[in-house]
Amino acid sequence: MKSTVTANANIALIKYWGKKDFDLNIPQNNSLSVTLDGLTTKTTVEFSSLYKHDELILNNILQSIEESKKLISFLNLIREKANINLFAKVISENNFPTAAGLASSSSGFAALALAGCDAAGLNLSKKELSILARKGSGSAARSIFGGFVEWAAGKIGYDESSYAMQLYDENYWPEIRVIVLVLEEGKKEVSSRSGMQSSVFTSPMYKSWLDTVNLDLISLKRALLEKDFTRIGSIAESNCLKMHSTMLTSNPPLIYWNANTLELVKYILELRKNGLEIYFTIDAGPQIKILCLEKDVLNLKKKLNSFDFINKIIDCSSGSGAFILNE
Numbered sequence: 001m002k003s004t005v006t007a008n009a010n011i012a013l014i015k016y017w018g019k020k021d022f023d024l025n026i027p028q029n030n031s032l033s034v035t036l037d038g039l040t041t042k043t044t045v046e047f048s049s050l051y052k053h054d055e056l057i058l059n060n061i062l063q064s065i066e067e068s069k070k071l072i073s074f075l076n077l078i079r080e081k082a083n084i085n086l087f088a089k090v091i092s093e094n095n096f097p098t099a100a101g102l103a104s105s106s107s108g109f110a111a112l113a114l115a116g117c118d119a120a121g122l123n124l125s126k127k128e129l130s131i132l133a134r135k136g137s138g139s140a141a142r143s144i145f146g147g148f149v150e151w152a153a154g155k156i157g158y159d160e161s162s163y164a165m166q167l168y169d170e171n172y173w174p175e176i177r178v179i180v181l182v183l184e185e186g187k188k189e190v191s192s193r194s195g196m197q198s199s200v201f202t203s204p205m206y207k208s209w210l211d212t213v214n215l216d217l218i219s220l221k222r223a224l225l226e227k228d229f230t231r232i233g234s235i236a237e238s239n240c241l242k243m244h245s246t247m248l249t250s251n252p253p254l255i256y257w258n259a260n261t262l263e264l265v266k267y268i269l270e271l272r273k274n275g276l277e278i279y280f281t282i283d284a285g286p287q288i289k290i291l292c293l294e295k296d297v298l299n300l301k302k303k304l305n306s307f308d309f310i311n312k313i314i315d316c317s318s319g320s321g322a323f324i325l326n327e
């Protein structure tokens with residue numbers, strides 16, 4: 001009863017920030033993402049009667065019971081579905097910094113959902129896997145699929161109504177790139193889960209976020225259909241800034257950027273003014289993700305190399321959904 005799975009993280013072009021059903025992890029609004037081939041989690045789950053408790057080894061480090069709490073409640077969902085009562089050993093590795101605003105929970109729970117179900121002998125559809133992954137971490141609902149993915153928010157109290165679906169697969173637009181700039185490798189101070197809850201209840205901007213996010217989604221879907229990079233970049237950038245405005249105006253304020261993030265944002269705007277067509281998006285952390293086209297990647301990377309504070313540059317294309325690696 002063992003399975004190994006790989007899943008990629010995704011980056012939202014239309015963000016998810018806020019839940020309307022906290023227990024079921026049902027979001028306030030639909031979101032849209034692209035799955036990235038350069039940010040990958042590999043997870044092995046083994047259920048066995050030899051294990052006396054659940055055990056998680058994350059990036060080669062054995063996690064405490066406290067650190068494994070989310071994992072254990074997620075395994076309980078799988079055990080319940082499969083009607084088994086065996087404990088599991090889970091070994092998971094990311095090829096990028098964990099919990100630093102690089103969407104590690106998206107690839108993490110997508111990989112865990114598929115590996116856990118496969119190891120438990122369950123054969124779920126992608127939609128069912130997306131519903132399950134959502135309960136580990138909302139953004140993980142999208143990482144079950146490759147390419148461009150929409151997560152339909154669904155209704156409060158209706159578990160089955162909230163799931164992701166693929167709009168276009170990973171081969172739809174090979175020229176589109178996301179350049180991830182890692183500025184800080186540490187764990188973020190405020191998790192997305194508690195940060196978004198605070199924005200929903202305390203930010204005076206939250207209502208405007210909800211009033212405009214659907215229109216952003218419709219416009220971005222149209223631009224994707226037309227492969228209109230200029231519109232995709234501008235909508236994604238402005239949607240990200242709107243999300244950050246709800247963060248900044250939360251009480252207490254949520255400031256996920258650092259000084260280097262701001263310096264790069266200004267630099268990106270400057271480069272764009274001078275004719276290089278690039279856009280940024282940022283999640284709940286200081287890292288920057290630049291949207292660009294393949295033809296500009298080399299030139300852009302050369303320019304970025306002059307910043308000493310950029311720890312890592314990860315060049316991503318649109319990647320595949322979660323899949324099983326077992327021989």
Ligand code: DP6
Nearest residue numbers: 012015016137138139192193283284
């Ligand atoms: C800013 O999916 O990590 O990256 O559902 O509470 O686990 P939980 O939150 P999570 O939040 C992601 C927030 C975001 C935007 C996005 O990916 O859409």
